[in-house]
Amino acid sequence: MPDPITDLPLDDSIDINLRPLDEIVRRAIVLVTLARRGSIESSKSEEGNDVDLYAAETDRFELYSWARRELSTNLYEDEMQVLRTEAGSMSPDTLDHCSEALIAAETLCWSFGLIDQLPEPSFPSSSSVERMLRWAPEPWADIDSIRLPHDMRDEALIAQERERRELWSWRATVRAEDATSPGELRAIICKTAKEADDASLLTMLDGDFSYFGEPVSNLSADRFAELGGISLAQVTSLNWACGFGDSWDSIPLFLD
Numbered sequence: 329m330p331d332p333i334t335d336l337p338l339d340d341s342i343d344i345n346l347r348p349l350d351e352i353v354r355r356a357i358v359l360v361t362l363a364r365r366g367s368i369e370s371s372k373s374e375e376g377n378d379v380d381l382y383a384a385e386t387d388r389f390e391l392y393s394w395a396r397r398e399l400s401t402n403l404y405e406d407e408m409q410v411l412r413t414e415a416g417s418m419s420p421d422t423l424d425h426c427s428e429a430l431i432a433a434e435t436l437c438w439s440f441g442l443i444d445q446l447p448e449p450s451f452p453s454s455s456s457v458e459r460m461l462r463w464a465p466e467p468w469a470d471i472d473s474i475r476l477p478h479d480m481r482d483e484a485l486i487a488q489e490r491e492r493r494e495l496w497s498w499r500a501t502v503r504a505e506d507a508t509s510p511g512e513l514r515a516i517i518c519k520t521a522k523e524a525d526d527a528s529l530l531t532m533l534d535g536d537f538s539y540f541g542e543p544v545s546n547l548s549a550d551r552f553a554e555l556g557g558i559s560l561a562q563v564t565s566l567n568w569a570c571g572f573g574d575s576w577d578s579i580p581l582f583l584d
Contacts, residue, residue: 342583344487345571349480352436352569354402355576357471359433360464361395363457365411366426369418384415394467404577427451431558433460435493435565439486440477446489448540449496449558490566492529495520497563497581499537499544500556517545 346352368387371380392411395403403411410422418426434452437443442463443456452460465471480486502517518535525532536543539555547555564579573579 342487344483344490346480346483346486347569347571349440349476352440352480353474353476354399354471355568356433356436356440356442356460357464357474358395358399358402358407359429359436360460361391361399361466362407362410362426362429363433364391364461364466366418366423366429368415369423369426381416388413388415390467394469398465398469398471404575406577428557428561430457430460431561432565433464435562436569437463438481438489439566439569440480442477446493446562449493449555449562450540451558486566486570488529490563490570492524493559493563493566494582495524495530496537496555496559500552500559 365388368384368391371384388411395411396408400408410418410426413422430452434443434456435446437460438446442459447453465474498520499517502513514535517537518532521530521532521535521537524530524537531538533541534543534545536545538544539547544552544555560581564581567573567581567583568576568579572583
C-alpha cells in the first residue's frame, strides 16, 4: 500500500487505457439502479404504513426482476443481493451505499458527457440526479436498445480529472500520525497544494487545498470525513474507467 506521505499523487507518467464505452455506460446504469433501490426504501420509511410498504415492495420486486433480466452480466452478487432485499429490510449501511452509488454514477456519467462538469467533491446536485434518472433505463426498458453517447471525453481530460480527484482523496487520507511532526505534515500539504495549484488542478488557500472557499484544515471532522468518502468514490470510479483494476470491486486507490 502506498505511503500517503512519500508517494505523493502528482504524477504525469501514468498510462491509461480507457475501458470500452459500453462497459462504462452499463456500470453507470447499474449504479443508478442501486440508487433507485435506495430511493424505494427511503420513500417507504417516510410513510411507514402497510399499504405503502406493499407498494414499495411491488416497485422493489419489479426493479429486481428487470435488473436480473437486463443487467445480470453487469451486477456483482452483493449488488444483486441489495436489489433482492425486500422493502423495509434494508440496513442503514446498505441504504447509505445506495445513496453513495450516485457519486460514482455521476463521475462515470461525466466521463462520457452526460454530466457537464464535476464540482469539488460533493454529493450530486438535484439537477445532476434528475438528469441521471431521466437518462438511465428502468423497468421494463431493453438496455440493448439504449442509445449510447457518441464517445468518451478526451482521454487527456479524463486523465487530468482522475489526477485531480486523486489529489482530493490523498488530502483527505493524510493524517497527523503519518508525519514525524505537525510541522512536517503542514509542509507536505503546502508543497503538494502549491504543485497542484501551479498545475491548475486545484486551488491553494492558506497553505492548503481550497474546499468551497476555505482551507481543508479548517473543516470540521464530519466535513473532512465527507470529503474523504466522496473523493474516494470519485477517484476509484475514474481509476476503473481508466482501465485500472481487474474489476469494479478490486479498484486500486493510489496507483503505483
